[in-house]
Amino acid sequence: MSRALQNARRSPLLGIYALLVFAFLYLPIVILILYSFNRDGVGGFPPKQLTLAWYRLLFRDSAIWDSVLNSLLVAAGAVILSLTLGLLAALALDRASFPGKSIFRRLVLLPLILPGIITGLSLLMFAVFSGLQLSLATVFLGHGTALISVATTELFAGLQKMDRAQEEASLDLGATPWQTFWRVTLPNLKLSLIAAGLLIFTLSMDEIAVTFFLIGRDNTLPLEIWARLRRGITPEINAISTLIFAVSVVLILIWYQIRTRTTGKDAQELLERP
Amino acid sequence: MTQPVSIAEHAAASAASGNALLEVRNVAKRFGAREVLKQISLEIASGEFLTLLGESGSGKTTLLRLIAGFEQPSSGEIWMSGERLDALPPYKRRVNTVFQNYALFPHLTVQENVGYGLQVSGVANSEIPSRVNEALQMVKMQEFAASRPAKLSGGQQQRVALARALVNRPKLLLLDEPLSALDANLRKQMQGELKSLQRELGITFLFVTHDQDEAMALSDRIALLKDGGLEQVASPREIYAHPANSYTAEFIGQTNLLRAEVRNGVAACGPLKWSATQPPGAALFSLRPESIHLSPDGPAPTDAVHFRAVVRQQIFSGSSEHLELELAGQSLRARIPARGPLSGEQEFWFSPADAVAVRE
């Protein structure tokens, strides 16, 4: 961008506006974090006494940590399932042609853009239809299916950036397609896989809409929080929210570092919905 | 605006009114710690075709962008027709640019692209179509008026970019290596068209290139830049015949640089001796390959320097032979008319007038 233009008309108004938008985006979170340390609970202004009491309470709350464990299990499973199927789907979209390919592509990407309730309800009907009990297993199924699209998008972008000639060279040197896949294709996709995995993990940990309809007796973390909200607001919820925020930030920043190292910024346009 | 005046008439009027259209006065440009242009001063005459020639990193593109208004000088001033140019933003300057990658607006048709400058300046809607048409006719692209840039070839986009700039009747047209993306044949063709267009319109052209053949073919004057400084500003013939220094001599055309010792009016370089008027001491001479002749080819002047040399390499190129000669441990390049294979030692001559003294 030409410096003359930047210097001559750096629009201060635009900068202030951008700052205000950032404030809008961050203020609620900052307030939430602040009040997790407030002795007098959530509400009122200003927060009077700072304390860690709510965090101590949180750490003794076994129900919450049970739900965290449940969420971790589901998320881990979702990562494995989505990455595997997503990788195959990305490969298929990249290399194979078959009738109905464009429909397949749209279908795979659909859960990304459709409201979660649709995906959740349709899977609920499927579960009932096939006699499945609602449990963490059905939740795992729901997350895995919904998040294939995330894996497919990221891995497809990674495949596009890969140098085809490497695979051709491998075949030329005598490796079978299977060996080529393991020795050449996968290593090239390593960073894309990690990035996609991180994203799927984060999304699965936070998922509510689809989970809402597929949950059984064991709660995931978001649903456990949701259940407590029905009973009333407590700063303990602020505390767990703050922790969630902190962990998410770390994961997201790591994801971003990996992402920009692999596919570069232009592939990010392919990511339609977080 | 009463009568629509054609682009050519407009340029003729402005050419008649003065001499120096653009003055670059002691302009320097720094990017951080790097000094890209070092105190350049240059005058561009109205109606001339001036080329900024240099390698990449020489500062030629930076100078062009300073004149266009996309950068500001770190020091110095730029004046055009008696007014400060560098104080104006690009959209207020009567200068238009033909960009290296054409920079055509992909979402507009050719017609809309060319008419863009007229529209934003508030030219009457009734006048725009005829002016756009005139510009398209000049570059022979009228039949593509309704097309989008994506559908055009590189050469065609080039012409549209040219029309888009010219339609605004700029006082100065800047061309930033416009032909570098074209293949060799198309390039030659466009060079010819650009030259005749410029002659016809009389608009001042400031052309940037790294290709010295192109510069010599097109320019009224060449400004050779090196590392942010001006080496020489002169017409192609002048620069070729009397290069100011060794860099210029080697950059433009090919040459042999002879290190000689001058004593008592005689320059001596190895076994070669010729009369020279330089003061005694070390001197550097530039001798173009075509100035070295094979002995039978004459007529040689009376003060011609004759010598024998071994033909180490011979490359045939249609109308000439490029020879690499060895003489007393020194290597010389010669170019003679095609005459079949040569071998071993041959006799050559050159005229002392062709050995031009150059600075280091």
Place this chain on the structure above:
Amino acid sequence: MYTRAYKRIISAPPLLWVGIFLLLPYALMFAHSFWIVRDGMIAHEWNLQNYAKLFQNPVYLDVLFRTMRIAASVTMLSLLLGYPLAYYTSFHAGVRKDLLYQLVIVPLWVSYLVRGYAWKTILGSEGVFNGFLQYIHVTKEPVSFFLYSPFAVVLMLTHIYTPFVFLPLYASLEHIPRNLVEASHDLGAGSSATFLRVILPLSLPGLIAGATFAFVLTLGDFLAPLLVGGPSSIMIANIVQSLFGTAYDWPLGAAISVCILLLTISLLFLTERLEKGCSFR
């Protein structure tokens, strides 16, 4: 280079999975919409009663239109906030561009629930905002309309979807070659003319994509009304959710879901056409 066997192996599993866990469930939902509830059980009798109910009972259409109004508001506001932010980051941020981008995607990915909950605690009568207003003596008593109103729903969802809108917009803006901006200036157009004639038209694909996400996702949102909306802000997805919950009528719920699905798909189809038409690559 790729054998038939290879292609079959890579295509089969995802195709199967998508068929069983996406297509089949959608088909099931479709089928359910034509069934009916009898004596507290779902009877597989094919009929169009559910759809008839939707169009005859004004409640459903009212809620649908309210939902669309909310979705439109959220989309508009998100664009109003997100576009200048994307423009600033792309064209004016210089070396801080990367940092700003990360600052935007953090709220994007952080839990929906956390952000919605934050607004809940802020907007309530006992909430932070009311406390603040009383503290600086702007009001004496709590103002109750902040929470449990369509206003709160729009506010919360705008907060959620502004970063959603930012992403594709920013990508579009980044794709605009900077020499086009220079060319526009060169030809005599100032900053606002350049923005209106060059930047805005070329950013339309991203703008349409972002607006579509915000609209479609808001349309199907049921959590925001439950968190911060009141009875007056029930959206169409809430009706569906209750039909699958306490108001046990799966077929009717399925019918509404099918309508939402069809509406969404047609919107997507439309905007994809629009995007292609506006894309000049």
